[in-house]
Amino acid sequence: MMILLTQFWAAVRLRPVMSACLAVALLAGIANYPLWQQRQEAARRHAEVRQKGETILMALRESGRIQADLAVLTEAQEIIDRNLASDQTMEVNLGYFYRLEKLSRVRLVRVDQLGAPAIDAKSPFTVVPISLQVSGTYRNLLGFMRELENGPRILRTRSYRLERTDVTGGELMLVMSVELLARP
Amino acid sequence: MFQRFTKSRSLLIEINPHQVLVAGIVRQRRGPVTIEFAAEFDRENTAALRLWIEGKKDLRKKWMTAVCGFISQRGLLQRETLRATDLTNPAQLITTIRDKQTLHFSPSSAPFQHVNPEQWTFRAVTALNGTPLPEGDTARPALLMGLANDELHEFQQQLLDCRLIPQQLEPALLSLFGAIYQIMERRHQPRAPVVFVIKQESTAIYILGKEGVHTPGHVSHGLITLVQQVRKEFALESDAEAMRRLMDPDEDLRKRARKLLRQMGAELRPVINSYEMTTGQPVGEIYCAYLPPALSWIAEALVSVIEHESMPFNCQEWMSTVGLQAGEGLPTLGTHWLGALSLAASLPEAVGGGAEITQAQSEMFQRPWHIDCRLSIEPGGSRLINRGFLTAAGAGALMLLSLGMAGWQYSRTQWFRDETARWQQQMATNQKLTNELTSTVAELKARTARLNQAYALMREAEPATEFLMNIGRTLPPRLRIDRIESNDNRVLLAGSLLEPAEDASRSLGRYMDTLRANSAIGGLFASISATSLQRDADSDTLVFEITMKYRPQP
Numbered sequence: 001m002m003i004l005l006t007q008f009w010a011a012v013r014l015r016p017v018m019s020a021c022l023a024v025a026l027l028a029g030i031a032n033y034p035l036w037q038q039r040q041e042a043a044r045r046h047a048e049v050r051q052k053g054e055t056i057l058m059a060l061r062e063s064g065r066i067q068a069d070l071a072v073l074t075e076a077q078e079i080i081d082r083n084l085a086s087d088q089t090m091e092v093n094l095g096y097f098y099r100l101e102k103l104s105r106v107r108l109v110r111v112d113q114l115g116a117p118a119i120d121a122k123s124p125f126t127v128v129p130i131s132l133q134v135s136g137t138y139r140n141l142l143g144f145m146r147e148l149e150n151g152p153r154i155l156r157t158r159s160y161r162l163e164r165t166d167v168t169g170g171e172l173m174l175v176m177s178v179e180l181l182a183r184p
Numbered sequence: 185m186f187q188r189f190t191k192s193r194s195l196l197i198e199i200n201p202h203q204v205l206v207a208g209i210v211r212q213r214r215g216p217v218t219i220e221f222a223a224e225f226d227r228e229n230t231a232a233l234r235l236w237i238e239g240k241k242d243l244r245k246k247w248m249t250a251v252c253g254f255i256s257q258r259g260l261l262q263r264e265t266l267r268a269t270d271l272t273n274p275a276q277l278i279t280t281i282r283d284k285q286t287l288h289f290s291p292s293s294a295p296f297q298h299v300n301p302e303q304w305t306f307r308a309v310t311a312l313n314g315t316p317l318p319e320g321d322t323a324r325p326a327l328l329m330g331l332a333n334d335e336l337h338e339f340q341q342q343l344l345d346c347r348l349i350p351q352q353l354e355p356a357l358l359s360l361f362g363a364i365y366q367i368m369e370r371r372h373q374p375r376a377p378v379v380f381v382i383k384q385e386s387t388a389i390y391i392l393g394k395e396g397v398h399t400p401g402h403v404s405h406g407l408i409t410l411v412q413q414v415r416k417e418f419a420l421e422s423d424a425e426a427m428r429r430l431m432d433p434d435e436d437l438r439k440r441a442r443k444l445l446r447q448m449g450a451e452l453r454p455v456i457n458s459y460e461m462t463t464g465q466p467v468g469e470i471y472c473a474y475l476p477p478a479l480s481w482i483a484e485a486l487v488s489v490i491e492h493e494s495m496p497f498n499c500q501e502w503m504s505t506v507g508l509q510a511g512e513g514l515p516t517l518g519t520h521w522l523g524a525l526s527l528a529a530s531l532p533e534a535v536g537g538g539a540e541i542t543q544a545q546s547e548m549f550q551r552p553w554h555i556d557c558r559l560s561i562e563p564g565g566s567r568l569i570n571r572g573f574l575t576a577a578g579a580g581a582l583m584l585l586s587l588g589m590a591g592w593q594y595s596r597t598q599w600f601r602d603e604t605a606r607w608q609q610q611m612a613t614n615q616k617l618t619n620e621l622t623s624t625v626a627e628l629k630a631r632t633a634r635l636n637q638a639y640a641l642m643r644e645a646e647p648a649t650e651f652l653m654n655i656g657r658t659l660p661p662r663l664r665i666d667r668i669e670s671n672d673n674r675v676l677l678a679g680s681l682l683e684p685a686e687d688a689s690r691s692l693g694r695y696m697d698t699l700r701a702n703s704a705i706g707g708l709f710a711s712i713s714a715t716s717l718q719r720d721a722d723s724d725t726l727v728f729e730i731t732m733k734y735r736p737q738p
Contacts, residue, residue: 010231021579028586035593042600046607053607056618063621070624073631080638125638146649156642159671162652181642 083152085182087116087128093180096153097132104144106136109173119184127179129158134174135165141174154181193220195237195250195348198356198524199339200474201257201383202227202407205524206236209251209531210511217531219503220511222521224476234346250348253356253527254339255381255474259331261357261390263399266308266326268317274301277328305331307355307555311396314362314553325396329355329555336559353558356523357381360473361390361397362553363526364495367502368392375468377495378456382475382482384408389452391459391467400459403451410482413444431478441485449489456490469495477518497522506530527554645708645734651675654704660695675709677730678716685719688726692717696730710735 012019059066085093090113101108110133119126134144141162148155160176196207196219204227208220221240225233237248262281270277278299308317311325318324336353343350357379364377376393385406391398407430408423415426417440429437437444456467470492472483487494499517500510506529510517517525530551550556611618648670655677659665667678681688692714700706709732716729 007231010235013235015576018576018579021576021583025579025583025586028583028590032586032590032593035590035597039593039597039600042597042604046600046604049604049607049611053611056611056614059621059625060614060617063617063624066621066624066628070628070631073628073635077631077634080635119641123637124634125641127641142649142652145652149647149649154638154642156644157648157670159669160648161667161669163667164665179641181638 080154080181081183083154083181084125085128085153085180087113087126087182093128093130096151097130100144100147100151101134104136104140104147106134106140106144106174109133109135116182121184123184126182126184127156128182130178130180132174132176132178134176135171136174137170138172141172145174145176148178155179156181193248194351195248196524196528197250197252197343197348198527199227199252199254199342200356200523201255201381202474202476202479203520204229204233205521206233207521207524207528208240209528211531216507216509217528218509218511219514219517219525219528221514222517230342230345237346237348247347247349249351250343251352251354251527251531252339252343252348252350253354253359253524255356256331256335257383258335259329259355261355261388261399262328262330263311263397264308264326264328265323266317266328267321267323268308268319269321271306271308271317274304274306277301277306277330278304281328281330303333305333305336305557305559307331307557309358309553309555311398313396314358314365316550327358327397327399329358329557331355331557333559336557340559350558352527352554352556354527354554354556356527357390357473358553358555359526359529360523361392362551363502363506363522363529364392364471365553366506366529367495367497370505373468375466376459377468378470378492380452380470380472380483380486382407382472387448387452389455391456393459393463393465395463395465398459398463400455403448403455405448405451407479409448410444413447417444430482433481438481438485441481442489445482445486445489449486452486453490456492467492469493471495471497471519471522473520473523475520477520480518480520499525643737645737646704651705651708654702658695658698658702658705660691660698663691663695673734675732675734676715677732678728680720680725680727682725684724685726689717692726692728692730699730699732705732708735709733 085096087093093113094111097108097111110131112131114129114131116126116128134141136144145157145160148157156179158177158179160174163173163175165171165173193208193210196205196209198205204225205222206225207222210218210220212218223236225236260281262284264280278301282299306328308326308328309315310317311327314327317326339353340350343353360379364379368377376391379390379392381388381390383406385408386402386404387406388402389400391400411423411426411430414420414429414437415423418426418429418437420426420429433441459465460467470483470487470490471494472480472486475483484494497519499519499521502522503509503525506526508525508528532551651670652668655665655668662682663679664682665677665679667676669676669678681691683691696712696714699712706712712730712732714728715731716727718727719725720727
């Protein structure tokens with residue numbers, strides 16, 4: 001052991017510059033491992049924070065658009081809420097169709113409000129099914145249907161049957177089944 | 185006048201099988217060569233030699249010239265009858281050597297069995313007086329020296345590692361022969377002296393006769409054999425222990441020396457006898473070359489065993505006869521220095537100076553028994569490759585790389601930390617806005633969800649009026665729709681065609697094609713097909729039904 005140490009010391013004395021270089025290289029090499037671990041950890045943390053920060057900045061840049069979207073959405077919801085039907089107020093619901101009858105110059109032969117289907121209790125909306133039987137000319141019936149579609153009540157046509165009843169007079173019969181959007 | 189006192193200093197180095205002998209030589213202009221100091225090192229201990237050179241104040245300069253001699257481990261020295269031109273054909277020389285060796289070895293074990301002529305250097309001197317072989321076709325007895333180029337490179341590199349530039353690199357045996365011839369001549373000694381070179385595994389014999397140097401060969405007993413005999417004789421546990429005993433012989437060992445060397449002597453003696461019988465010339469004194477002082481007792485015992493005498497020799501006296509003188513304070517040099525000092529014997533003025541000598545120039549300073557065997561490395565030139573420098577450069581590069589790597593990692597870590605802190609600061613600055621935005625987004629999501637629920641309840645494939653208008657636009661002449669029924673799954677069109685039956689079926693087909701091709705209608709339905717076509721009982725018209733099935737909603 002002593003011989004080895006002596007030889008080692010002789011070699012160090014023989015080439016002091018090289019020995020110093022190798023010693024420094026060894027120390028730096030050893031120091032590289034914890035430095036590498038620290039760099040990895042710092043890089044991971046930086047990636048996390050940067051991703052979060054970029055998301056926030058992007059959201060802040062888009063905040064104007066988000067506010068505008070929210071305003072549009074709020075207005076749309078207010079319109080919806082104002083025109084929601086209620087299954088408890090049948091006369092109001094049916095009156096809406098009679099009002100359109102006059103405007104469209106058709107004859108509402110029959111209007112029935114049917115029982116509301118079961119809808120998820122948590123849902124903010126429900127539907128009120130209505131059955132209609134209307135007679136009139138093709139043009140007027142189409143106008144009636146257009147009024148229904150574009151009117152203030154939010155309505156969905158489930159089914160309809162448009163049938164010619166008088167070949168010569170041009171009279172038609174429209175049988176419709178619609179659903180009104182209503183508050184539960 | 186001043187030039188007479190100009191001094192030039194260089195080193196004299198002999199690398200022999202056991203030691204490296206170093207002497208500092210100083211020569212004054214037109215004066216003798218002065219040996220200023222001398223040192224001895226183990227053969228393999230180059231580091232100690234380097235340290236010693238660096239420790240000498242006078243030698244501590246960047247590069248120093250040296251006159252060097254070496255004993256080749258793998259080369260050969262053989263007496264041959266040669267012409268000067270034979271040296272130009274190394275392949276033929278190798279064949280000649282091999283043929284001669286196969287007389288003493290089996291063909292497969294001959295040392296020169298696998299030798300590449302391009303990797304060997306061959307030199308020769310006249311066996312009688314050591315001069316270069318004269319030009320011409322007359323074959324003469326010559327001493328042929330074969331040296332492996334890589335071994336020569338190793339010698340040169342070993343010197344360069346010690347910052348020494350070899351002025352001459354000589355086979356030391358030749359100069360030793362020259363010195364012994366000169367000594368014998370001065371003493372008018374008629375008997376042929378014998379030189380033994382005890383190497384690790386064998387012992388070489390050279391007989392310096394009147395008709396030149398004879399190389400009877402080697403015997404396979406060397407220092408290793410002796411070590412094993414000592415180990416066996418004294419029941420020692422290791423070769424190292426036996427070697428230590430050999431190097432420091434006690435009284436007991438000296439008493440048994442003859443016994444230990446009897447086997448070696450028994451092999452050497454027939455060789456000498458054979459020479460005497462062949463040439464008729466008696467063999468005289470024996471010189472065991474290159475044995476370090478610690479092993480010099482082996483020489484005495486060996487000479488005694490083979491019943492000859494050692495060559496009497498005084499180094500100091502001999503030096504004065506060959507232009508050498510001892511410097512002040514130089515201790516008395518032993519007989520093992522003869523080979524080293526013979527390198528500087530009758531040294532030409534240019535050799536031994538501080539200036540470099542190229543191979544071409546060295547031929548001008550050639551003496552008998554001296555051959556310069558340097559290979560083509562121009563000392564001090566740009567092609568000089570110092571292994572030490574390369575190693576130091578490599579270590580430096582490694583250090584720079586490691587430091588650079590560590591520095592880079594540290595700076596990157598700091599950069600990541602700084603950037604992380606900057607992001608965190610930015611986020612903290614915008615925290616209020618972020619909170620507001622978060623609540624806005626949450627509200628937006630809630631309202632969107634509510635709207636989506638309303639849409640899910642009220643969703644329609646297409647407004648009914650739009651569909652009816654499109655149907656009206658596609659109606660062909662003489663086709664009448666009497667009934668349209670629609671529900672979640674299908675639309676039914678019922679009507680009549682006011683045409684003859686044959687035309688009506690074609691018209692109906694075209695109409696369905698039109699419906700399918702219409703982008704506003706065809707895209708809504710998975711299929712459009714006629715499900716009924718009947719003649720009306722009361723008239724000639726055809727009554728039809730077309731069923732259009734909606735595509736499934738996503």
